[in-house]
Amino acid sequence: MKKRYAIGIDIGGTKIEMGLVDMHGLVSEKIRIPSNVTGGYHAMEKDIISSIETLKKTTNGRVFGIGAGIPGQVNTRDGSILLAPNLQWENIPFKTNIEQKTRLPIVLTNDVRAATWGEWLNGAGQGCHDLACVFVGTGIGGGIVNADRMIEGFSNCAGEIGHTIIQRHGPLCTCGNHGCFEALASGWAITKRTKEIIQDNPQKGNIILALADGKIQAINTKLIVQAYHQGDALAQEIFQDVFDALIIGCVGLVNTVNPEKLILGGGVVFGLPEIVERVREGIKKYSVRAATSSVEVIQAKFTQDAGTIGAGTLAWNTFTKTFTPP
Amino acid sequence: MKKRYAIGIDIGGTKIEMGLVDMHGLVSEKIRIPSNVTGGYHAMEKDIISSIETLKKTTNGRVFGIGAGIPGQVNTRDGSILLAPNLQWENIPFKTNIEQKTRLPIVLTNDVRAATWGEWLNGAGQGCHDLACVFVGTGIGGGIVNADRMIEGFSNCAGEIGHTIIQRHGPLCTCGNHGCFEALASGWAITKRTKEIIQDNPQKGNIILALADGKIQAINTKLIVQAYHQGDALAQEIFQDVFDALIIGCVGLVNTVNPEKLILGGGVVFGLPEIVERVREGIKKYSVRAATSSVEVIQAKFTQDAGTIGAGTLAWNTFTKTFTPP
Numbered sequence: 330m331k332k333r334y335a336i337g338i339d340i341g342g343t344k345i346e347m348g349l350v351d352m353h354g355l356v357s358e359k360i361r362i363p364s365n366v367t368g369g370y371h372a373m374e375k376d377i378i379s380s381i382e383t384l385k386k387t388t389n390g391r392v393f394g395i396g397a398g399i400p401g402q403v404n405t406r407d408g409s410i411l412l413a414p415n416l417q418w419e420n421i422p423f424k425t426n427i428e429q430k431t432r433l434p435i436v437l438t439n440d441v442r443a444a445t446w447g448e449w450l451n452g453a454g455q456g457c458h459d460l461a462c463v464f465v466g467t468g469i470g471g472g473i474v475n476a477d478r479m480i481e482g483f484s485n486c487a488g489e490i491g492h493t494i495i496q497r498h499g500p501l502c503t504c505g506n507h508g509c510f511e512a513l514a515s516g517w518a519i520t521k522r523t524k525e526i527i528q529d530n531p532q533k534g535n536i537i538l539a540l541a542d543g544k545i546q547a548i549n550t551k552l553i554v555q556a557y558h559q560g561d562a563l564a565q566e567i568f569q570d571v572f573d574a575l576i577i578g579c580v581g582l583v584n585t586v587n588p589e590k591l592i593l594g595g596g597v598v599f600g601l602p603e604i605v606e607r608v609r610e611g612i613k614k615y616s617v618r619a620a621t622s623s624v625e626v627i628q629a630k631f632t633q634d635a636g637t638i639g640a641g642t643l644a645w646n647t648f649t650k651t652f653t654p655p
Numbered sequence: 656m657k658k659r660y661a662i663g664i665d666i667g668g669t670k671i672e673m674g675l676v677d678m679h680g681l682v683s684e685k686i687r688i689p690s691n692v693t694g695g696y697h698a699m700e701k702d703i704i705s706s707i708e709t710l711k712k713t714t715n716g717r718v719f720g721i722g723a724g725i726p727g728q729v730n731t732r733d734g735s736i737l738l739a740p741n742l743q744w745e746n747i748p749f750k751t752n753i754e755q756k757t758r759l760p761i762v763l764t765n766d767v768r769a770a771t772w773g774e775w776l777n778g779a780g781q782g783c784h785d786l787a788c789v790f791v792g793t794g795i796g797g798g799i800v801n802a803d804r805m806i807e808g809f810s811n812c813a814g815e816i817g818h819t820i821i822q823r824h825g826p827l828c829t830c831g832n833h834g835c836f837e838a839l840a841s842g843w844a845i846t847k848r849t850k851e852i853i854q855d856n857p858q859k860g861n862i863i864l865a866l867a868d869g870k871i872q873a874i875n876t877k878l879i880v881q882a883y884h885q886g887d888a889l890a891q892e893i894f895q896d897v898f899d900a901l902i903i904g905c906v907g908l909v910n911t912v913n914p915e916k917l918i919l920g921g922g923v924v925f926g927l928p929e930i931v932e933r934v935r936e937g938i939k940k941y942s943v944r945a946a947t948s949s950v951e952v953i954q955a956k957f958t959q960d961a962g963t964i965g966a967g968t969l970a971w972n973t974f975t976k977t978f979t980p981p
Contacts, residue, residue: 459809482913493907581819587808
């Protein structure tokens with residue numbers, strides 16, 4: 330039998346990534362295009378369709394369907410996108426549009442859940458019936474699988490753990506609340522806090538500042554991680570607090586859904602894999618014993634292509650009856 | 656057809672309650688006996704079996720099965736009780752024992768989940784596919800139903816939301832951590848905090864102290880609620896903080912599992928139903944909008960008999976194929 334493929338699409342606010350995804354979650358023929366958000370929905374749709382056609386051509390008709398991860402809220406019933414703020418999309422009949430123009434079936438989910446599909450069926454969670462994923466990147470999002478089912482929730486937005494409050498009266502979050510998980514442990518929070526400290530006390534930040542060529546506005550999470558690895562005291566202090574916050578956020582999730590595996594992914598975790606070990610120790614120490622005596626804390630398998638692979642994996646799971654996780 | 660019954664049993668550390676539960680969740684022939692914990696497991700088992708036989712006799716053979724809620728961790732595969740600290744039970748083959756001696760099938764779950772079964776199929780959550788229950792009594796526990804399935808978790812202890820940390824560096828919890836949901840908003844925490852404040856400043860507590868006949872050790876949540884209703888400033892101050900903590904804990908749960916209904920029950924909620932309104936407002940204000948635009952926050956239907964009704968409802972759902980929630 331000829332090899333078949335799903336197309337996996339990861340739509341983000343700055344770039345759109347896609348590729349052919351095989352049944353083992355291997356991705357090939359990757360395409361990466363900028364997100365033309367200012368051009369409006371139709372410009373983006375045109376770019377997406379043109380890339381889908383390019384991918385189709387490379388396989389000679391062996392693409393059976395498409396999966397797409399969206400940075401926003403999807404209506405799974407009709408495949409419309411209710412709201413994707415970073416794309417400036419609102420009430421877009423995306424599934425209908427794409428299916429009409431490509432003649433391929435498409436399945437949509439939000440970006441974090443797409444990555445969870447990939448980890449569950451082809452990644453670090455393979456063979457697992459109950460798992461929770463926590464992705465720490467610019468923001469923090471989660472995905473939950475319970476008894477072999479993805480938890481979607483009533484309005485399809487389960488897993489929004491980034492805005493769970495873990496520190497009453499804590500730092501201000503982008504959502505307007507104080508002390509959200511995301512406001513303490515995400516990439517944006519790490520960068521913001523570091524900049525604030527250095528603003529107040531440039532001396533304390535001289536190693537980080539040097540890495541940023543002296544420009545405070547050039548400081549980002551990657552550089553702070555780099556300073557951490559160099560033993561910089563400020564970066565160490567900041568990450569101690571981040572470890573603590575990550576432990577507390579993960580403890581809440583483990584206590585609530587009692588997973589077999591807790592999978593940590595996202596750019597911040599891949600930049601500093603020590604996080605996995607810290608959370609593992611913290612969970613053992615702080616979670617309810619019955620929930621944690623068995624939980625395994627592990628790193629996600631997929632890095633950059635997590636969204637594409639996950640979306641493709643979802644398409645495999647949705648459109649091919651023969652698909653069983655390898 | 657003759658009316659049939661399940662026996663619902665609610666086993667607690669101080670008392671065991673049971674009764675006949677019909678298919679609508681109505682309970683009759685209630686029995687309440689003290690828990691003879693010091694007598695050991697076999698003494699308690701004997702008491703339970705004797706009460707089951709009494710109930711069976713009243714119905715003339717129309718009992719088809721038993722449901723029991725246990726204050727501890729149940730192994731659902733073999734129906735053994737792994738650990739129930741308040742009963743001093745460890746590794747007890749409860750299902751096997753009871754089935755051999757009563758010739759009736761029994762299904763076990765933990766006490767909070769039993770109450771969730773009752774609310775879901777016969778109570779405030781009837782007809783709902785995705786719901787979350789939060790029970791605020793001496794402690795705090797939760798139950799989650801997602802897409803028509805009770806979430807059990809890998810080691811059957813999902814819903815342990817009481818030990819989710821919502822205030823880093825907050826007050827000490829019985830579990831050894833700081834700032835747990837339960838350490839801020841449960842009955843034991845409310846009482847402890849009130850006593851501590853009055854210890855330091857008896858003047859401030861004169862209304863509450865008067866209700867407790869001047870004895871600080873006689874202060875309990877019920878009296879503090881009574882003082883709250885009388886407009887006592889200290890009780891008001893304490894409950895403002897409790898409302899806040901309840902909101903934060905519920906926001907985390909709503910963001911994580913995205914229920915259609917959030918059901919609040921337990922002694923503290925029934926003593927002060929205003930909690931429901933406060934949490935409703937708080938959820939609208941603090942949860943992720945997509946998760947909350949639709950969520951209904953309501954009070955649980957069952958009070959004292961919640962455990963018995965819930966356990967009986969679970970037995971109906973487990974042993975009768977004809978059962979559909981009315």
